[in-house]
Amino acid sequence: MKRLLRVSLLCVFVSGCGGIQSPLAPAGDQAAALHGLLLLMVAVCGVIYLLVLGGLAWSLWRRRPAAAGDNEPSDAALGRGLGVTAGVIVAGLTVLIVGSFLADRALFATRAQPAMEVRVTGHQWWWRIEYRDAAGRWIETANELHLPLGRTTRVLLGSADVIHSFWVPNVAGKIDMIPGRRNLLDLTPRRAGWYRGQCAEFCGAQHAHMALDVKVEDATTFDSWLAEQGRPAAAPAGPRAAQGAAVFAGPCGICHAVRGTPAAGRAGPDLTHLASRRSIAAGTLPMSRGGLQGWIAQPQALKPGTSMPAVPLRPADADALSSYLTTLR
Amino acid sequence: MIFVRPPGPVSPALTRRAPCWAAPLLVAVLGGCSSEARQLGPTAPQTRPISNADPRIPAYQANVYQVAQGGRYFGWYGCGGCHAEGATGVLNLGDTQWKHGDGFADLFTAIADRHGRLAYDRRVPVEVLWQLTAFVRDLPAHKAEKRMRTARDQKAEPQGATWSGPQ
Numbered sequence: 203m204k205r206l207l208r209v210s211l212l213c214v215f216v217s218g219c220g221g222i223q224s225p226l227a228p229a230g231d232q233a234a235a236l237h238g239l240l241l242l243m244v245a246v247c248g249v250i251y252l253l254v255l256g257g258l259a260w261s262l263w264r265r266r267p268a269a270a271g272d273n274e275p276s277d278a279a280l281g282r283g284l285g286v287t288a289g290v291i292v293a294g295l296t297v298l299i300v301g302s303f304l305a306d307r308a309l310f311a312t313r314a315q316p317a318m319e320v321r322v323t324g325h326q327w328w329w330r331i332e333y334r335d336a337a338g339r340w341i342e343t344a345n346e347l348h349l350p351l352g353r354t355t356r357v358l359l360g361s362a363d364v365i366h367s368f369w370v371p372n373v374a375g376k377i378d379m380i381p382g383r384r385n386l387l388d389l390t391p392r393r394a395g396w397y398r399g400q401c402a403e404f405c406g407a408q409h410a411h412m413a414l415d416v417k418v419e420d421a422t423t424f425d426s427w428l429a430e431q432g433r434p435a436a437a438p439a440g441p442r443a444a445q446g447a448a449v450f451a452g453p454c455g456i457c458h459a460v461r462g463t464p465a466a467g468r469a470g471p472d473l474t475h476l477a478s479r480r481s482i483a484a485g486t487l488p489m490s491r492g493g494l495q496g497w498i499a500q501p502q503a504l505k506p507g508t509s510m511p512a513v514p515l516r517p518a519d520a521d522a523l524s525s526y527l528t529t530l531r
Numbered sequence: 532m533i534f535v536r537p538p539g540p541v542s543p544a545l546t547r548r549a550p551c552w553a554a555p556l557l558v559a560v561l562g563g564c565s566s567e568a569r570q571l572g573p574t575a576p577q578t579r580p581i582s583n584a585d586p587r588i589p590a591y592q593a594n595v596y597q598v599a600q601g602g603r604y605f606g607w608y609g610c611g612g613c614h615a616e617g618a619t620g621v622l623n624l625g626d627t628q629w630k631h632g633d634g635f636a637d638l639f640t641a642i643a644d645r646h647g648r649l650a651y652d653r654r655v656p657v658e659v660l661w662q663l664t665a666f667v668r669d670l671p672a673h674k675a676e677k678r679m680r681t682a683r684d685q686k687a688e689p690q691g692a693t694w695s696g697p698q
């Protein structure tokens with residue numbers, strides 16, 4: 203029983219080491235620099251720890267020279283020991299300072315080069331994401347960040363309400379998103395795959411449901427994805443989707459934009475290519491027809507406190523609406 | 532050398548009772564918490580207020596959180612486009628002159644039904660209309676200083692077509 207407990211405890215700790223949301227499995231240059239710094243720190247602190255324990259053992263073991271009269275006895279070995287200790291402290295600190303300096307240089311190495319710009323704005327409780335394409339046009343999406351493999355992307359971080367924090371641990375360190383300020387973060391991913399980010403600064407009731415899906419893909423796939431995101435929504439195919447689009451224009455278009463239709467609200471996420479995303483409402487639900495229908499019917503039940511209100515709809519309208527939303531690929 | 536605490540009575544400082552005013556103070560401080568209580572969970576089915584004395588009104592009008600949500604939606608639904616700071620006559624919502632009455636249900640009706648083709652009764656969910664009404668009724672109590680602070684807070688919030696957030 204005890205053994206089982208110990209093994210499962212170990213599993214819990216070690217399971218954090220790999221995976222899609224971990225600084226210990228770096229998938230980009232910036233994360234690798236920080237990972238290297240972390241390993242250096244663990245090594246230096248490990249050596250210091252062993253030395254301290256060794257010194258302690260030595261002091262317990264050795265015999266103190268007998269006192270001669272009132273004077274403190276001279277102790278040559280102790281003097282030498284103290285000298286070595288001071289030397290080791292200075293050396294350890296020097297190694298750490300140099301390591302931290304080099305990691306810092308690596309993080310900012312790309313700053314002077316041109317890079318693709320992406321604006322990420324924190325909202326309670328979702329992420330607005332805008333890409334600047336080659337023509338200088340801003341292309342908007344939400345809650346899912348795509349990054350080209352091996353190219354540097356410059357993320358411009360802002361906030362529309364309270365302080366949030368952008369952290370995709372596999373790709374880079376974390377930086378706060380502060381209202382009225384612009385913070386910059388360069389990302390150079392080196393390993394393709396899906397990763398997960400999470401708001402890292404408590405920002406209200408649904409802070410825990412403010413996740414970010416991140417996909418690193420090769421440059422050509424990325425370019426065609428971005429071109430696809432830049433296109434306006436396709437005209438609704440079929441009468442049901444058309445009915446859904448008509449329903450959407452009334453109560454939903456005030457807050458949401460679907461490019462290519464009159465819906466142009468900016469209070470909520472851009473839904474032009476909603477169905478191409480992996481999850482709904484910043485990682486709250488997986489993307490599916492049922493998930494969308496549930497979200498529209500009762501957002502306050504799924505994400506209590508969210509600023510998306512429940513819009514009363516007739517069942518037939520709600521059904522048409524969700525089938526329209528699934529066509530927004 | 533190991534120090535051992537001499538046996539004896541515990542120092543009186545450690546056993547002193549809390550002063551008699553502590554409990555009322557705690558009650559007063561915590562009492563403030565309920566003024567912005569949030570109802571978390573599914574939205575209750577909502578209908579319009581039945582009269583100016585509808586028993587559901589205090590849950591919105593006396594709740595700072597609901598009033599603040601109303602303020603947020605006021606910007607999102609573009610109400611400021613016509614009822615901005617400095618608007619005059621019937622458009623000024625900061626004076627205490629209400630054309631159609633100052634009751635909760637009166638103002639609810641003014642928002643929902645008196646905006647012609649904007650058709651807020653159809654386009655704005657009922658619960659949001661409750662929050663907007665509570666906010667509008669709260670407006671005359673906002674002093675210049677508070678209005679300035681709110682404007683600054685909401686500067687980055689999306690405002691319909693007039694988005695002024697981080698560019």
Ligand SMILES: [Cu+2]
Pocket residue numbers: 324325327365366367401402403404405409412
């Ligand atoms: Cu956040």
